[in-house]
Amino acid sequence: QVQLVESGGGLVQAGDSLRLSCVVSGRTLSAYTMGWFRQAPGKEREFVAVVRWSDNRIYYAESLKGRFTISRDGAKNTVYLQMNSLKPEDTAVYYCAAGDLPYSSSYYYSANYNYWGQGTQVTVSS
Numbered sequence: 122q123v124q125l126v127e128s129g130g131g132l133v134q135a136g137d138s139l140r141l142s143c144v145v146s147g148r149t150l151s152a153y154t155m156g157w158f159r160q161a162p163g164k165e166r167e168f169v170a171v172v173r174w175s176d177n178r179i180y181y182a183e184s185l186k187g188r189f190t191i192s193r194d195g196a197k198n199t200v201y202l203q204m205n206s207l208k209p210e211d212t213a214v215y216y217c218a219a220g221d222l223p224y225s226s227s228y229y230y231s232a233n234y235n236y237w238g239q240g241t242q243v244t245v246s247s
Contacts, residue, residue, distance in 0.1 A: 123147045123236040125217045130241030133207055137245070141202040143217030143238060151175050154222045155200045157191060158231050159213035159243075166216070168229045172200060180228055207245045214240040 129141040143155070156171040170181045170191035179191055190203040200217060220234035227233045 123153070123219050125219060125236055125238035127215065127217045127238040127241040130215060130243045132244045132246065135208055135245055135247050137207050138203070138205045139207065139243060141204070141215055141217075141241060141243075143200040143202075145198045145200065145217075145219065152221055153219045154228060155193065156218045156220070156228065156234060157200075157202045157215060158218060159211075159215045160240075161210075161213040164213075166231045167213075168231070169215070170202065171228045178225075180225065182229075204243070207243075209245045209247045212243060212245050214242050216240045 123145060124147045126144045127141060129139060131139065133139055151174055154171055154173050157169040158166050159169050160166040168182050169185060170189055172179050172191050172193050188206050193200045217238040218234035219236040222228055222233055
């Protein structure tokens with residue numbers, strides 16, 4: 122079993138930055154892929170970024186490249202999402218997810234992940 126706890130969300134103004142954290146516990150992470158997704162009101166859950174714990178390979182949603190950065194700290198069992206130049210359309214609940222995903226093509230789909238955090242709200246005002 123894997124437990125995920127997100128933190129770091131809040132209310133910010135357009136152009137500001139936030140760093141989200143996801144602390145992972147329960148099992149060794151070497152076999153897992155760790156992802157960030159987001160869900161805005163009335164919309165489907167959307168892929169943001171993913172990092173493969175074993176080799177630190179990273180993938181981003183094309184539309185967020187350059188503004189968002191995912192990283193991990195093995196010593197702290199923590200995954201981060203650094204979000205810069207935030208826009209009102211970035212407003213959403215952000216979720217951390219973990220899964221044993223063998224193929225990179227599966228990283229982009231929330232249904233493939235086994236474990237989820239409770240989410241952290243990010244609100245960007247204009």
